[in-house]
Amino acid sequence: MRQRPASGIFVLTLALVLGGALLVSLGRGTSGPAAADTFDGTGRVVVRGASMVLTMDPKAGEGPLGQLPDADVLLEGDRIKAVGKNLDTGGARVVDGRGKIVLPGFVDLHNHLWQSLIRGCAADKELNGWLGKCVLPFYSKPITEADGYAGVRLSTMDVVGTGITTVTDWSHTFNKPFAWGNLRALADSKLRFVFAYDAGSDPALQDAVRAAKREFIDPNPLAHLQVGSHPTLDNFGNLDASAKLARELGVPLNVHLLESKADPATGQMEALRKADALRPGLIADHVIHATDADLDELAKADVRVAHNPLSNQRLASGIIRLPEMHKRGLKVGLGLDGGTNDTSDMFNVMRAAVNLQRATSTDPAVYPVIADVLRMATLGGAEAMGLDREIGSLTPGKKADLQVIDAQQVNFAPRVDWVNQVVYNTQPANVQWVFVDGKALKRDGKVVGADDPRLIRDAQAAADHLKTLLP
Numbered sequence: 001m002r003q004r005p006a007s008g009i010f011v012l013t014l015a016l017v018l019g020g021a022l023l024v025s026l027g028r029g030t031s032g033p034a035a036a037d038t039f040d041g042t043g044r045v046v047v048r049g050a051s052m053v054l055t056m057d058p059k060a061g062e063g064p065l066g067q068l069p070d071a072d073v074l075l076e077g078d079r080i081k082a083v084g085k086n087l088d089t090g091g092a093r094v095v096d097g098r099g100k101i102v103l104p105g106f107v108d109l110h111n112h113l114w115q116s117l118i119r120g121c122a123a124d125k126e127l128n129g130w131l132g133k134c135v136l137p138f139y140s141k142p143i144t145e146a147d148g149y150a151g152v153r154l155s156t157m158d159v160v161g162t163g164i165t166t167v168t169d170w171s172h173t174f175n176k177p178f179a180w181g182n183l184r185a186l187a188d189s190k191l192r193f194v195f196a197y198d199a200g201s202d203p204a205l206q207d208a209v210r211a212a213k214r215e216f217i218d219p220n221p222l223a224h225l226q227v228g229s230h231p232t233l234d235n236f237g238n239l240d241a242s243a244k245l246a247r248e249l250g251v252p253l254n255v256h257l258l259e260s261k262a263d264p265a266t267g268q269m270e271a272l273r274k275a276d277a278l279r280p281g282l283i284a285d286h287v288i289h290a291t292d293a294d295l296d297e298l299a300k301a302d303v304r305v306a307h308n309p310l311s312n313q314r315l316a317s318g319i320i321r322l323p324e325m326h327k328r329g330l331k332v333g334l335g336l337d338g339g340t341n342d343t344s345d346m347f348n349v350m351r352a353a354v355n356l357q358r359a360t361s362t363d364p365a366v367y368p369v370i371a372d373v374l375r376m377a378t379l380g381g382a383e384a385m386g387l388d389r390e391i392g393s394l395t396p397g398k399k400a401d402l403q404v405i406d407a408q409q410v411n412f413a414p415r416v417d418w419v420n421q422v423v424y425n426t427q428p429a430n431v432q433w434v435f436v437d438g439k440a441l442k443r444d445g446k447v448v449g450a451d452d453p454r455l456i457r458d459a460q461a462a463a464d465h466l467k468t469l470l471p
Contacts, residue, residue, distance in 0.1 A: 048095065060394065108166065144178065165402070165436045169196065186223070196226040224385075304384035309356055
């Protein structure tokens with residue numbers, strides 16, 4: 001009889017505590033695993049009390065990166081609704097921002113996503129030796145739609161994990177089924193993407209590009225098209241036809257330019273002039289072996305450049321003249337460049353972009369400094385694509401493409417200078433949340449669907465198939 005009152009008091013107390021906790025949870029929202037499935041881009045989400053927000057919009061915060069300490073980022077549907085302190089968020093789902101950094105998702109300006117299937121191939125070769133060993137043989141081989149899908153789908157999971165929300169996939173499109181597998185994988189990824197379709201003068205191939213635009217690009221608000229080509233005088237017929245197709249479709253042309261030390265002798269710049277391809281919006285990948293006159297001409301034509309420092313190192317291609325490009329006002333973004341990057345780590349790319357220029361100039365203040373590469377990886381890439389009105393900064397009204405970095409892990413903490421640490425200390429494991437169009441593709445440190453064993457199994461089968469096709 002004496003024990004019952006004590007037991008009753010304990011039960012009542014426990015019920016009150018649990019009930020209070022539930023009410024607090026309902027009022028604040030939750031970022032726990034059970035609630036993560038509701039982050040589907042249809043409601044409201046707030047990153048509450050982020051220790052630092054790098055908006056990349058000087059009008060929204062302090063300095064060139066638009067920094068805001070201890071601020072909220074509110075998403076509504078597929079848009080950024082507001083950024084600021086103590087926002088009124090109503091019934092928004094909550095991601096706890098304490099100890100975390102919020103910034104726009106990265107824009108990967110140049111990639112070849114299928115090349116996850118040839119990782120490690122010909123690691124002792126320069127560019128042309130690597131192409132001859134690992135890429136060019138597939139143009140005459142039975143590479144399949146399933147191969148294309150498996151390699152690209154694996155890569156999309158990989159890039160999401162490092163905070164990338166927009167990717168330009170320059171596809172070699174070895175045949176139409178391969179291209180369709182590539183495009184299906186991009187659509188299934190829910191990433192924002194640009195598909196650069198390697199075209200030419202073959203009417204059937206040009207019709208395939210038109211069909212890809214109708215079937216995959218136009219119906220998908222996350223999708224954009226470019227026409228890919230390789231400019232040389234020997235390849236002028238294909239280049240000219242590709243440039244005309246790009247103009248017909250109203251999309252940019254995307255070319256590999258002056259990447260190898262052998263490229264200037266192939267007449268690349270002359271070929272672009274003859275094809276009337278030196279126009280605003282042209283994407284030029286690499287641009288390493290450019291003269292002053294070349295840079296002047298590219299800047300005058302408002303050509304945009306994709307810088308791929310890790311790939312350029314691996315292939316012994318050389319070092320881009322980034323400070324000279326900056327002086328001329330060229331728009332430059334950063335790219336991973338597929339299988340010769342060896343990782344999908346945009347933080348590594350930013351580090352390399354800074355450190356290569358410092359090592360060759362012996363000047364720690366040379367362009368780009370830390371703030372410059374952060375901008376290149378976000379708003380700079382968006383500007384190069386012509387998408388900066390939609391993405392690239394956490395400006396209210398823009399698309400809800402962003403990432404949340406945990407700064408309280410052992411590789412990152414303690415806090416000293418978080419802007420520098422984002423570039424020099426962050427690893428993909430620090431990226432806890434990635435939103436594209438308001439949908440969480442990475443939740444509480446896990447890429448959605450990346451634990452599906454079929455991803456690795458299918459990619460391995462495709463890689464095994466491709467290996468049998470190589471010389």
